[in-house]
Amino acid sequence: MTQPSPAWLDAAAVENRMKRVDAVAAMRDLFEAHGQGRVAQPPQVLTLLPDSRGDFITYSGVLAEDGVFGVKVSPYVITPSGGKVTATTMLLGLETGQPLLFCDSLALTTERTAATTALAVDLLAQSDAANLAIIGSGPIALAHLRHVLPLRPWRRIRIHSRNISAKQEILEARLGELRPVPEIVNDCSRAVADADVVLLCTSSGTPVLSMELIRPGMLVTSISTNVARAHEIPPEALTRMNVYCDDRSTTPLIAGEMVLASENGWSRDDIRGDLGELACGKAQAPSAGRATFFRSMGLGIEDVKMALEIHRVNSHAS
Amino acid sequence: MTQPSPAWLDAAAVENRMKRVDAVAAMRDLFEAHGQGRVAQPPQVLTLLPDSRGDFITYSGVLAEDGVFGVKVSPYVITPSGGKVTATTMLLGLETGQPLLFCDSLALTTERTAATTALAVDLLAQSDAANLAIIGSGPIALAHLRHVLPLRPWRRIRIHSRNISAKQEILEARLGELRPVPEIVNDCSRAVADADVVLLCTSSGTPVLSMELIRPGMLVTSISTNVARAHEIPPEALTRMNVYCDDRSTTPLIAGEMVLASENGWSRDDIRGDLGELACGKAQAPSAGRATFFRSMGLGIEDVKMALEIHRVNSHAS
Numbered sequence: 001m002t003q004p005s006p007a008w009l010d011a012a013a014v015e016n017r018m019k020r021v022d023a024v025a026a027m028r029d030l031f032e033a034h035g036q037g038r039v040a041q042p043p044q045v046l047t048l049l050p051d052s053r054g055d056f057i058t059y060s061g062v063l064a065e066d067g068v069f070g071v072k073v074s075p076y077v078i079t080p081s082g083g084k085v086t087a088t089t090m091l092l093g094l095e096t097g098q099p100l101l102f103c104d105s106l107a108l109t110t111e112r113t114a115a116t117t118a119l120a121v122d123l124l125a126q127s128d129a130a131n132l133a134i135i136g137s138g139p140i141a142l143a144h145l146r147h148v149l150p151l152r153p154w155r156r157i158r159i160h161s162r163n164i165s166a167k168q169e170i171l172e173a174r175l176g177e178l179r180p181v182p183e184i185v186n187d188c189s190r191a192v193a194d195a196d197v198v199l200l201c202t203s204s205g206t207p208v209l210s211m212e213l214i215r216p217g218m219l220v221t222s223i224s225t226n227v228a229r230a231h232e233i234p235p236e237a238l239t240r241m242n243v244y245c246d247d248r249s250t251t252p253l254i255a256g257e258m259v260l261a262s263e264n265g266w267s268r269d270d271i272r273g274d275l276g277e278l279a280c281g282k283a284q285a286p287s288a289g290r291a292t293f294f295r296s297m298g299l300g301i302e303d304v305k306m307a308l309e310i311h312r313v314n315s316h317a318s
Numbered sequence: 319m320t321q322p323s324p325a326w327l328d329a330a331a332v333e334n335r336m337k338r339v340d341a342v343a344a345m346r347d348l349f350e351a352h353g354q355g356r357v358a359q360p361p362q363v364l365t366l367l368p369d370s371r372g373d374f375i376t377y378s379g380v381l382a383e384d385g386v387f388g389v390k391v392s393p394y395v396i397t398p399s400g401g402k403v404t405a406t407t408m409l410l411g412l413e414t415g416q417p418l419l420f421c422d423s424l425a426l427t428t429e430r431t432a433a434t435t436a437l438a439v440d441l442l443a444q445s446d447a448a449n450l451a452i453i454g455s456g457p458i459a460l461a462h463l464r465h466v467l468p469l470r471p472w473r474r475i476r477i478h479s480r481n482i483s484a485k486q487e488i489l490e491a492r493l494g495e496l497r498p499v500p501e502i503v504n505d506c507s508r509a510v511a512d513a514d515v516v517l518l519c520t521s522s523g524t525p526v527l528s529m530e531l532i533r534p535g536m537l538v539t540s541i542s543t544n545v546a547r548a549h550e551i552p553p554e555a556l557t558r559m560n561v562y563c564d565d566r567s568t569t570p571l572i573a574g575e576m577v578l579a580s581e582n583g584w585s586r587d588d589i590r591g592d593l594g595e596l597a598c599g600k601a602q603a604p605s606a607g608r609a610t611f612f613r614s615m616g617l618g619i620e621d622v623k624m625a626l627e628i629h630r631v632n633s634h635a636s
Binding site for chain 2: 005006008010037038039040042045047048049050051053056058060062064069071073075076077079084085086088090092094095096097098099102
């Protein structure tokens with residue numbers, strides 16, 4: 001009758017278990033379930049902290065077949081020494097309603113964000129895509145690189161971010177063992193010049209790619225930030241692109257470029273498919289004469305899936 | 319630099335600590351802060367589980383001065399053996415964004431619900447209220463009785479619920495030591511006949527008090543259930559009563575009788591005060607020629623406050 005006590009896993013314990021999780025495979029499994037209507041994804045909820053002390057976002061989701069649901073709380077707290085993002089997830093059993101696991105989920109959030117983009121790249125990029133560009137050089141950008149690297153026979157990888165020259169040595173040391181060795185590029189337009197795939201991994205609230213850099217045949221992915229109306233491409237680009245997103249029922253309501261484009265005649269009905277539809281082969285393929293855009297906001301179901309993977313690692317451990 | 323690990327408290331541990339918490343005093347402190355705008359109370363969020371397997375409600379709240387915020391997840395899971403409600407709360411620090419405590423909060427929910435009603439009774443009932451009626455005989459009803467008992471010099475207490483005769487012996491054994499000894503009454507109209515205060519503590523989705531039982535001068539409190547449009551008094555009674563609630567920004571949007579009355583001309587602007595305003599002395603007193611109604615839906619800030627009290631008990635323990 002007694003429930004086993006749920007574990008608390010701090011950041012170090014989660015990082016340790018994460019090494020044994022295939023995040024892209026987990027996201028593929030998740031979005032196949034999503035495309036078949038076997039998950040429930042409520043909208044994320046933003047709450048402002050009083051006195052301009054920051055905010056917190058609550059992400060939740062239900063994975064019916066896995067028999068779990070959960071909630072991630074991700075605060076952005078402003079302290080005298082600056083702003084700080086944290087994340088904590090509660091995983092619960094669908095049969096019992098009882099908690100199974102509590103875990104720090106900052107690293108899991110980076111991981112699921114990058115793995116979701118990687119899944120989209122796998123489903124949307126041309127099979128012979130050879131040139132990869134990554135805009136951004138923080139932990140999320142490097143996680144993107146790690147997950148996207150095995151997906152195509154890349155011949156050239158270029159990385160650019162604002163002030164990247166200041167990080168040149170650190171990045172070279174960190175990336176030098178990859179093949180092909182990523183080039184660190186000071187100029188954004190040079191980084192994306194003949195890229196087949198461009199991964200935008202910035203926290204920018206305004207476009208980092210201008211219209212003229214977006215060419216037909218190019219796949220551009222974007223994560224942006226949770227700042228209201230934040231966007232990494234010009235909103236007007238949507239009308240000229242094949243547009244996809246992670247979840248068509250929630251993302252168009254909050255993704256900055258989609259909200260802004262909606263005010264100028266673009267419609268969420270113009271989204272060719274979401275990641276669930278793509279994973280199930282139900283979405284229209286990109287039309288060749290246009291660039292393709294994949295936007296993710298990050299979903300509670302991804303957080304629940306990652307927490308479940310971390311939970312399962314333990315029971316599978318030798 | 320290392321954060322202390324947050325504790326997990328199961329139901330037994332919580333029950334044990336709850337004995338050292340003054341829930342009504344905690345709610346008074348909370349609603350004074352609420353009335354002064356020092357808390358943030360987002361709306362509760364209901365998510366349906368797929369395949370009619372139940373639902374879960376997420377309650378959240380921020381207590382700025384206490385330096386905490388939190389989220390309670392309360393699922394209603396339907397299993398072959400019936401429906402089951404559970405509740406789990408995550409308490410986090412506002413400065414760090416890190417979790418402080420995870421706890422089972424089913425008993426805390428009962429406690430905060432009853433303590434909130436008791437605070438409303440203390441703030442709204444006439445000082446010489448003598449006759450108390452309680453409709454309902456489950457754990458929430460008994461918690462109401464426990465918290466309301468010390469607030470007025472009650473001369474008579476009557477308890478009624480559907481099928482109460484089947485529980486007569488158990489209730490008599492349980493309540494026999496109280497003074498005055500509560501009378502167990504089979505007939506609802508007799509229970510409330512000359513009551514000054516009527517506490518509705520049922521899970522009924524339809525009125526348990528008819529219009530003719532609601533007399534001027536009577537205070538009626540209601541908690542109802544989370545079932546859509548559930549209500550314990552006839553919606554049309556609102557236009558004839560002094561109406562108060564726990565939180566004017568969220569409760570009128572979901573309380574069944576308020577939603578239904580709104581469709582027939584009653585306005586949420588007719589609410590004379592919420593519990594924050596009452597606790598700060600900012601609300602209009604009830605007009606004497608009418609009955610008075612206090613409706614609570616249960617608030618995330620109450621759940622966060624109770625989790626904080628439980629968290630503090632430990633540091634104060636000898």
